[in-house]
Amino acid sequence: MVPPPLYFIVLGAIVFLIAMLGFLTRRSLIQALMCLELMASAVTLTFLAVGRTMPDGGLEGMVLATFLIVIGAAEVGMGLAIVMLYFRRHGDATTDDIDLLGG
Amino acid sequence: MLIAALVPGLPAAAAVLLALFGRRIGEKCAWISVGALAGSLVAAVYLLVMAFQGGGEGPLVHATFEWMRIGGVNVDFGLYVDGLSAAVLAMVAAVACMVFVYAIGYMHGDERFPVFFSIFSLFSASMLGVGTSSSLLQLMVFWEIMGVCSFLLIGYYYERAEARKAAFKAFITTRIGDMGFLLAVAVLLGKFGTVDIPTLMARVEEVAPGMQGFLWLMCALLFIGAVAKSAQFPMYIWLPDAMAGPTPVSGLLHSATMVAAGVFLVLRTYPMFEAAHFLPMIAGAGIFTAVYGASLALTETDIKRMLAYSTMSQLGYMMAALGCGGYVAAVFHLITHGFFKSLLFLSAGSVIHGAKTQDIREMQGVGKTMPITAACFLVGSLAIAGIPPLSGFFSKDAILASMLGYAGTAPVQGWIILLVGLMTAVLTAFYMFRVYFGVFTGPGKKYHESSKMMLVPMIVLASIAAVAGVINLPGMGLSLAGLLEPGKLESAVPWLMALSAGAAGAGLYIAWESTRLRAALHGTGPLPRNLQALYGGIFLRPVFAVSRFLRELKMDQIIMGIVVKPVLWFCELAAKLNPDVLYMAVFVGGVGRAAEGLAAIDTRVVDGFVNGVGRYGLGIARAVGFVDVRGVDGAVNGVADGTIAVGRVFKRLQTGVTANYALFMIVLGVAIFYLAWWLVR
Numbered sequence: 001m002v003p004p005p006l007y008f009i010v011l012g013a014i015v016f017l018i019a020m021l022g023f024l025t026r027r028s029l030i031q032a033l034m035c036l037e038l039m040a041s042a043v044t045l046t047f048l049a050v051g052r053t054m055p056d057g058g059l060e061g062m063v064l065a066t067f068l069i070v071i072g073a074a075e076v077g078m079g080l081a082i083v084m085l086y087f088r089r090h091g092d093a094t095t096d097d098i099d100l101l102g103g
Numbered sequence: 104m105l106i107a108a109l110v111p112g113l114p115a116a117a118a119v120l121l122a123l124f125g126r127r128i129g130e131k132c133a134w135i136s137v138g139a140l141a142g143s144l145v146a147a148v149y150l151l152v153m154a155f156q157g158g159g160e161g162p163l164v165h166a167t168f169e170w171m172r173i174g175g176v177n178v179d180f181g182l183y184v185d186g187l188s189a190a191v192l193a194m195v196a197a198v199a200c201m202v203f204v205y206a207i208g209y210m211h212g213d214e215r216f217p218v219f220f221s222i223f224s225l226f227s228a229s230m231l232g233v234g235t236s237s238s239l240l241q242l243m244v245f246w247e248i249m250g251v252c253s254f255l256l257i258g259y260y261y262e263r264a265e266a267r268k269a270a271f272k273a274f275i276t277t278r279i280g281d282m283g284f285l286l287a288v289a290v291l292l293g294k295f296g297t298v299d300i301p302t303l304m305a306r307v308e309e310v311a312p313g314m315q316g317f318l319w320l321m322c323a324l325l326f327i328g329a330v331a332k333s334a335q336f337p338m339y340i341w342l343p344d345a346m347a348g349p350t351p352v353s354g355l356l357h358s359a360t361m362v363a364a365g366v367f368l369v370l371r372t373y374p375m376f377e378a379a380h381f382l383p384m385i386a387g388a389g390i391f392t393a394v395y396g397a398s399l400a401l402t403e404t405d406i407k408r409m410l411a412y413s414t415m416s417q418l419g420y421m422m423a424a425l426g427c428g429g430y431v432a433a434v435f436h437l438i439t440h441g442f443f444k445s446l447l448f449l450s451a452g453s454v455i456h457g458a459k460t461q462d463i464r465e466m467q468g469v470g471k472t473m474p475i476t477a478a479c480f481l482v483g484s485l486a487i488a489g490i491p492p493l494s495g496f497f498s499k500d501a502i503l504a505s506m507l508g509y510a511g512t513a514p515v516q517g518w519i520i521l522l523v524g525l526m527t528a529v530l531t532a533f534y535m536f537r538v539y540f541g542v543f544t545g546p547g548k549k550y551h552e553s554s555k556m557m558l559v560p561m562i563v564l565a566s567i568a569a570v571a572g573v574i575n576l577p578g579m580g581l582s583l584a585g586l587l588e589p590g591k592l593e594s595a596v597p598w599l600m601a602l603s604a605g606a607a608g609a610g611l612y613i614a615w616e617s618t619r620l621r622a623a624l625h626g627t628g629p630l631p632r633n634l635q636a637l638y639g640g641i642f643l644r645p646v647f648a649v650s651r652f653l654r655e656l657k658m659d660q661i662i663m664g665i666v667v668k669p670v671l672w673f674c675e676l677a678a679k680l681n682p683d684v685l686y687m688a689v690f691v692g693g694v695g696r697a698a699e700g701l702a703a704i705d706t707r708v709v710d711g712f713v714n715g716v717g718r719y720g721l722g723i724a725r726a727v728g729f730v731d732v733r734g735v736d737g738a739v740n741g742v743a744d745g746t747i748a749v750g751r752v753f754k755r756l757q758t759g760v761t762a763n764y765a766l767f768m769i770v771l772g773v774a775i776f777y778l779a780w781w782l783v784r
Binding site for chain 1: 169172173758759760761762765766769
């Protein structure tokens with residue numbers, strides 16, 4: 001009943017692309033952060049799918065996925081804190097206003 | 104099997120559709136939800152008919168697929184429908200369908216109308232999913248989806264502080280219960296290697312004699328989850344506050360979904376509770392909640408909160424029935440309660456709509472100008488009070504009969520439970536009719552009757568609530584008892600039926616007298632005879648005094664302190680459940696403090712070093728500068744001009760727009776990847 005791993009790899013790639021395009025086009029910091037997380041999730045899915053093709057039946061993929069989830073949680077914690085501090089200082093949180101690096 | 108999948112699938116699909124296109128379709132989109140639920144209802148009724156034809160032997164649908172495989176442990180998901188789920192599904196779909204039609208009228212003109220219906224559809228889909236789940240883990244997934252939806256719906260008016268607070272309270276309180284549920288599922292999975300409900304129940308019954316203690320613990324953990332979801336003492340604290348949501352939400356949350364899920368969990372895993380001899384605990388907790396909730400409802404002045412306490416009390420009744428071995432009685436009451444409680448909430452919503460207040464004391468004589476609403480509320484009150492021949496009478500009688508049966512095996516506890524149960528029946532009739540007489544009868548202001556959109560579902564629910572008792576008439580072949588416990592003969596106990604009806608009548612009579620007494624005290628009615636005053640003084644005062652004492656005890660705050668606070672204690676903010684503060688303290692504060700520390704290191708250590716180097720460099724520079732200015736400058740200026748020219752060109756790359764940098768990163772990353780690939784190949 002379970003579809004072959006290739007389907008999940010393709011799904012992961014599609015989700016990754018969607019998230020990437022979202023990251024490039026969205027103006028809100030929160031949305032950008034969400035896109036980042038979605039990219040991480042796509043990678044997690046890919047790990048799981050690739051893990052399925054390994055001889056150990058996917059345990060390695062699951063371990064990597066678990067790590068990714070933990071990293072993702074930590075990342076969200078940091079990222080949201082930064083967004084919040086930025087919001088307090090500037091009154092909004094769009095990527096347009098963050099252009100101090102601009103030449 | 105496909106039909107069973109349609110039951111939760113259709114509303115879930117409607118939720119997705121509405122989330123995607125709802126804004127474009129506008130308010131008409133609600134009909135997609137209603138249509139989806141009507142489809143679910145048809146499917147559920149079909150399943151119920153099939154179950155009746157099967158005579159309750161074996162499951163109707165049981166299909167599983169592999170969900171995940173971790174090492175040697177398989178977790179399946181799938182569909183499992185038997186008589187119990189078919190009956191509950193049909194009730195949930197019917198109530199949800201009516202509440203949705205009502206909500207179209209109630210939410211008319213709301214800005215976020217499609218969003219509301221999208222979440223609301225998902226809410227009912229999750230309850231239907233709980234009903235069709237084949238494994239405990241899958242049940243838990245739907246259970247959690249329901250938790251999230253209840254959070255979103257209770258906090259739907261998120262502009263209001265109390266709605267936000269109530270949503271958090273409900274979510275966190277039920278999460279504490281979910282912890283118990285999760286632990287139980289995890290341990291059971293580890294111990295037995297499966298969480299498929301029928302398999303698990305069979306295994307549990309097999310090993311029960313040797314594992315009493317272990318199973319008892321598992322049951323306790325599962326029961327904590329059910330207690331929190333079904334708002335039993337002491338985890339009921341979220342239920343009255345959940346009134347902050349729109350009335351249709353309360354109507355569904357209090358009758359067919361959410362609170363019903365806790366009872367359903369116990370029903371589903373009932374063999375385990377039986378095998379572990381955990382039932383007396385459930386009976387005790389249930390009957391206490393029943394009488395406690397009824398006492399609180401007695402002096403509540405907010406009509407929706409009054410109904411919330413009543414829900415708590417009725418669910419306590421169901422739990423008590425389960426604890427007394429009244430499996431069929433609990434299912435029966437779950438179903439009839441679903442109908443009449445949603446009816447009561449919808450009627451209350453209609454009154455609130457017309458009177459623009461939720462305070463019972465400010466509504467007077469509503470019945471004159473809102474006759475249909477008043478009639479519907481009356482039917483609901485009669486049903487919940489247990490006046491024959493309305494549905495509540497039969498289900499309440501079944502529960503009392505199960506308590507009587509329990510008294511046969513455990514005389515002391517059994518008779519206490521039966522007595523408290525009868526007392527609760529009196530109190531129930533009392534508080535309902537106190538509100539009915541106070542709000543609907545007598546002279547009053549002019550109100551506007553609600554729109555047809557709201558009245559039609561109320562009328563439909565009222566007719567079902569009136570006659571739903573027929574599904575389990577004693578002595579009939581085609582009954583709920585025959586569906587759930589085939590082969591078991593249930594005999595009616597005439598004297599208990601008379602007693603139950605008498606209790607309801609007594610409550611009604613006391614309410615009538617107390618209303619007259621109050622009217623007389625306010626100078627709007629005839630002076631009571633001395634007998635009545637005496638009667639009021641002897642019987643009513645103590646009852647009201649107890650109710651008021653319970654209110655002033657502020658039990659919910661105490662429970663907040665004992666149960667909820669420790670969970671949040673590490674964040675130093677319990678009672679005010681303010682996520683902002685929590686967040687600031689844990690993350691933002693932490694990051695800020697780390698930044699301050701780094702800044703201090705920067706000024707003291709790094710700057711000092713840099714300054715020292717700077718001073719040293721300055722000395723050398725003065726010496727070198729002398730040479731430099733003369734000879735090297737010419738060359739350097741030439742180079743500098745060149746650099747500036749190059750910089751002007753490349754400066755354009757530094758747009759400062761984050762997305763551009765990301766794009767460069769991605770393009771470069773892909774390029775490097777290809778280069779590496781090409782080299783390796």
